[in-house]
Amino acid sequence: MANRDVRLALWSGINFSGRRIVLRRGGVAIRDLGAFRFDNVLSSFRLRNRVQPAQVTLVLFSQVNFRGAFRVFRGSQNVANLGSFNFDNVTSSLILVGRNLTNAEIAEIQRTGRPPQDILIVRQ
Numbered sequence: 001m002a003n004r005d006v007r008l009a010l011w012s013g014i015n016f017s018g019r020r021i022v023l024r025r026g027g028v029a030i031r032d033l034g035a036f037r038f039d040n041v042l043s044s045f046r047l048r049n050r051v052q053p054a055q056v057t058l059v060l061f062s063q064v065n066f067r068g069a070f071r072v073f074r075g076s077q078n079v080a081n082l083g084s085f086n087f088d089n090v091t092s093s094l095i096l097v098g099r100n101l102t103n104a105e106i107a108e109i110q111r112t113g114r115p116p117q118d119i120l121i122v123r124q
Contacts, residue, residue: 005052006050006056007024007046007047008047009022010045013044014080016046019038026096026097026119027096027098027120029095029115029116030094031123033094034124040092041089042060042089043083043088044082045058046079047075049076054100055099056098057072057095057099058094058096059096059101061094063093066115070110072101074100097116
């Protein structure tokens with residue numbers, strides 16, 4: 001299962017500082033980061049697929065329920081400052097999967113508010 005090898009660490013401060021939340025599996029859709037008291041505070045993250053580094057997608061949305069502006073990150077990477085993507089302290093919902101989502105799949109998620117099937121959905 002591809003989602004088993006996915007790791008995501010989120011930080012409230014730039015350069016991987018401040019409050020941290022760690023997800024040890026992919027296949028997660030968080031409709032409202034307020035459920036973790038993390039709405040509009042995300043500033044940096046580390047994204048990994050330990051077995052297939054290129055096979056992971058993180059989509060950050062500016063509004064709850066996968067709406068609003070969004071940023072897509074594919075492949076394992078460290079982002080020390082979301083300000084360089086004009087997305088610092090903006091994220092309200094996210095989707096994390098252990099494969100590469102297509103642009104068409106992301107557009108459909110945003111249009112319908114429904115994440116891909118067979119993933120855990122966290123609601124507030």
